Amino acid sequence: MTLTGPDRVLAAAPAQPTQALADLAPPAGLSPAQPSAELSAPADERAAWWREAVIYQVYIRSFADGNGDGIGDLLGIRTRLPYLRALGVDAVWITPFYPSPMADGGYDVADYCAVDPLFGTLGDFDALVAEAHAAGLRVIVDVVPNHTSDRHQWFTEALAAEPGDAARGRYIFRPGKGEHGELPPNDWESVFGGPAWTRIVERDGTAGEWYLHLFDPAQPDLNWHNPWVREQFEQVLEFWLDRGVDGFRVDVAHGMIKQHGLPDVGYSGQITMLGNAVLPYFDQDEVHQIHRSWRRILDTYPGERIAVAEAWAPSLERLAAYVRPDELHQAFNFHYLGTPWEAQPLRTVIDQSLGTARLVGAPSTWVLSNHDVQRHVTRYGGGETGQRRARAAALLMLALPGSAYVYQGEELGLEEVFDLPAELLQDPQRFRSADGSSGRDGCRVPLPWNGAVPPFNFTPLGIADGWLPAPAHWAARTVEAQWQDPDSMLGLYREALRLRREHPALGDGALEWSPSPAGTLVFTREPGFVCTVNTGSEPVALPAPGTPVLASGPFELGADAAGQASVVLPPDTAVWWVRSASD
Ligand code: NOJ
Ligand code: CA
Numbered sequence: 108m109t110l111t112g113p114d115r116v117l118a119a120a121p122a123q124p125t126q127a128l129a130d131l132a133p134p135a136g137l138s139p140a141q142p143s144a145e146l147s148a149p150a151d152e153r154a155a156w157w158r159e160a161v162i163y164q165v166y167i168r169s170f171a172d173g174n175g176d177g178i179g180d181l182l183g184i185r186t187r188l189p190y191l192r193a194l195g196v197d198a199v200w201i202t203p204f205y206p207s208p209m210a211d212g213g214y215d216v217a218d219y220c221a222v223d224p225l226f227g228t229l230g231d232f233d234a235l236v237a238e239a240h241a242a243g244l245r246v247i248v249d250v251v252p253n254h255t256s257d258r259h260q261w262f263t264e265a266l267a268a269e270p271g272d273a274a275r276g277r278y279i280f281r282p283g284k285g286e287h288g289e290l291p292p293n294d295w296e297s298v299f300g301g302p303a304w305t306r307i308v309e310r311d312g313t314a315g316e317w318y319l320h321l322f323d324p325a326q327p328d329l330n331w332h333n334p335w336v337r338e339q340f341e342q343v344l345e346f347w348l349d350r351g352v353d354g355f356r357v358d359v360a361h362g363m364i365k366q367h368g369l370p371d372v373g374y375s376g377q378i379t380m381l382g383n384a385v386l387p388y389f390d391q392d393e394v395h396q397i398h399r400s401w402r403r404i405l406d407t408y409p410g411e412r413i414a415v416a417e418a419w420a421p422s423l424e425r426l427a428a429y430v431r432p433d434e435l436h437q438a439f440n441f442h443y444l445g446t447p448w449e450a451q452p453l454r455t456v457i458d459q460s461l462g463t464a465r466l467v468g469a470p471s472t473w474v475l476s477n478h479d480v481q482r483h484v485t486r487y488g489g490g491e492t493g494q495r496r497a498r499a500a501a502l503l504m505l506a507l508p509g510s511a512y513v514y515q516g517e518e519l520g521l522e523e524v525f526d527l528p529a530e531l532l533q534d535p536q537r538f539r540s541a542d543g544s545s546g547r548d549g550c551r552v553p554l555p556w557n558g559a560v561p562p563f564n565f566t567p568l569g570i571a572d573g574w575l576p577a578p579a580h581w582a583a584r585t586v587e588a589q590w591q592d593p594d595s596m597l598g599l600y601r602e603a604l605r606l607r608r609e610h611p612a613l614g615d616g617a618l619e620w621s622p623s624p625a626g627t628l629v630f631t632r633e634p635g636f637v638c639t640v641n642t643g644s645e646p647v648a649l650p651a652p653g654t655p656v657l658a659s660g661p662f663e664l665g666a667d668a669a670g671q672a673s674v675v676l677p678p679d680t681a682v683w684w685v686r687s688a689s690d
Contacts, residue, residue: 157354157413157436157510158470159614160197161604162247164514166478167204167226168212168574169553169565177562177571179553180204181227185235187556188242190586194597195604196513198245200356200415202478204232205251208258210325211535212478212551214249214358215256219343229350236351245353247415252340252397253359254326262327266307270316277336278327279319279365280307291317294371295388298322298378299536303388319369321362321388323535331363331397344404354405354413354436360398360429361418364391380479380536380547381441383421390420398434415439415472423456423463430469437510440472444480448487448496448679450626450642457507461617464509470615471509475500476517482550485523494520495679498599498659499640502681503628505603506638508616513600516554519584520596523549524575531575552577557587602657606683612636623649627676637684641676648675653686 165184173182181204191199203213204226213223222229239246255262261277268274270282281292283306291304298321305324309315319328329336344355366387378384398416405412413436420426420438429438446456464471475483475497487496497520504511527548537546553573555563559582562573582588589595593602607613612632623629626643629652637652651664651672662682663675676682 155615156197156245156411160245160510161195161505161607162198162200162415162510162512163191163194163196164477164512165199165201166212166515166551167202169551170515171554171556172566172571172573173227175566175568175570176225177566177574178225179565180225181222181231181235185231185238188235188238188244191244192242194518194601195608196244198247198353199239200247200512201249203249203251208256208325209533210256210323212533214251215254215258215323215326216251217256217258217260219250219340220346233350240351246351247354247356247413248347248352249358250340250343250347250355251358252329252331253362254320254322254328257325257327265318265327267310270309273335275316276333277330279330279369280316281319281369283317288314288316292319293369294373294375295319295321295369296372296375296377297324298380299538319365321359325535328365329363331394337397337400341400341404344401348404348408348412352412353410354415356415356417357398357401357435358417360416360435360438361390361394361420362388363397364394366391381419381445383419383442385421390418390425395428395431395434398429402433402435413437423459427463427467427469430464431467432469437470437472439474439477439512441474444474444476444483448500448642450628450640453503453642454620454628457618461508471507472512473504473507473509474512474514475504476514476550477512478514478551479547480550482514482521482523483517484520489522492679493522494596495660496642498596499642499679499681501596501600502603502657502659502683503638503640505607506613506630506632506636506681506683508614508618508632514550518597518600519555519586519589521552521554521581521584524552524578525549526578527552527575548575551575555581555585557585558582599657599659603683606657610636610685621652631686635686637686638681639674639676639684640681641678644678646675646677648673650674651684653684653690655682656685657683 168179170179171183171187173180205216206218206221206223207213207215236246264274265278282288284290291302295303297303303321304317306317307315320326370387415437416429416435418429418438426438429435443456446452460471484493484497487493532548534546534548552575553565555577557564561577563585565573589597592598612634618630618632621629624647627647628640631637641647651674659681665673667673
């Protein structure tokens with residue numbers, strides 16, 4: 108007999124909405140004054156929660172707008188906490204909401220201990236932490252230590268000072284080369300394109316020193332050899348820890364220390380976002396001293412406060428150094444994100460990730476998308492193919508041992524948006540890149556919540572447009588359109604997250620591969636859980652390893668010639684199975 112997969116599976120284990128859709132609407136009359144976050148803690152006090160947490164990335168500008176100006180904010184996040192809770196994630200990481208001229212979407216911070224009025228107030232932040240904790244969600248915030256905004260008071264003071272003054276010593280100023288200092292001090296390039304140096308005009312009006320900026324000129328790099336800088340950031344961490352945050356995502360955690368002498372690289376085309384090149388301005392051994400000192404601070408707070416490194420390291424071995432027991436807790440696995448949808452490379456990167464993390468006793472992490480890369484539905488081919496692969500990739504990722512990051516909107520199957528009006532684009536990478544690429548705005552389009560027309564209730568009552576327009580066809584991809592549909596991408600994520608929380612084999616731990624045909628992955632998580640994946644372009648027959656509990660798409664169960672249960676996995680399909688003692 109042949110059974111059709113999803114119908115059978117979903118009939119056996121229906122996705123139970125844990126919450127009526129009406130509950131997802133912004134609660135009326137949210138009062139901004141809420142209990143202090145300081146003493147509140149998430150309901151779930153599992154030890155080492157972070158070793159298996161599913162952490163949802165909120166790109167604040169594009170998640171939900173609470174005050175109707177078309178830009179996402181803290182109030183918007185508060186109104187959508189019921190959604191995040193019902194989705195089934197463990198924590199939210201919120202991208203920077205600090206005062207900023209927004210030259211790089213808030214990654215140019217002008218004050219590390221305040222909230223930009225665009226996003227709300229410190230009171231809103233405290234209320235958000237308290238409400239998130241009450242809902243069992245942890246809160247991780249970004250810290251941006253490699254560079255400040257050029258409008259930060261420290262940089263203003265540096266510009267006003269004389270060459271050689273202490274205020275200049277907080278940043279990386281150098282005289283230029285050439286007869287009149289007209290050439291940059293070395294050949295380093297900015298991640299966003301062009302030289303990594305900008306020349307300033309001194310107070311007396313003469314052309315002066317150059318300062319280093321590995322990103323935009325509006326993001327001058329700090330001098331982390333200066334103890335004063337280190338002390339300032341220790342205070343920043345304590346400021347947010349005292350307000351109850353559960354951890355930090357550390358921006359450019361590999362970049363704070365530059366090689367002594369600032370030697371030339373010797374070639375051009377040095378870096379790409381999330382790249383792996385060996386460079387004198389990234390992944391220097393001394394950077395680990397900083398992370399050790401930060402870990403000491405985190406460990407003085409109760410409740411396992413964590414830090415996750417955004418570190419671009421040339422190898423998984425180098426990346427593992429950031430998560431040694433006395434350093435940070437997690438590092439993003441960009442090697443996994445960059446792996447194509449092919450069984451063999453995926454197996455290799457999974458093995459290497461688990462192997463190197465194990466060497467230092469850390470959990471591995473998994474990520475498919477974030478606010479810096481093209482959305483993975485699009486990277487995987489777009490359209491039906493991209494959706495099919497993204498569904499299978501979600502089940503693969505959520506079955507792997509360790510912690511996973513979900514970027515807002517991937518649970519809705521959102522694709523990259525390419526046809527944004529040029530006058531609305533904001534990403535500095537786009538403006539500085541020589542290849543005219545569309546930059547990162549296309550993965551940052553405001554989320555579609557409900558309704559039939561843009562901006563799909565991204566703003567309350569839809570009274571303003573979102574800061575970037577959502578495509579009209581996202582009407583079929585809103586939270587509302589997918590919530591009750593177990594076959595939707597959202598239905599798949601909800602059910603996968605529910606099973607992941609319930610099944611003892613999932614989360615932290617290990618996996619064991621089973622032999623399987625080319626183009627497929629089959630692994631077991633004990634006790635009694637199996638994941639099968641076909642990344643190839645042809646259907647593949649496998650022995651059925653148990654009872655199917657969730658599938659990314661239709662599949663067929665049958666029996667082989669010897670009467671053993673078998674499964675035919677179509678292309679780009681993943682199935683989760685549970686095995687009982689009798690299987
Ligand atoms: C990494 C962040 O994710 C990215 O958005 C930002 O542009 C750079 N760091 C610079 O802060
Ligand atoms: Ca707003």
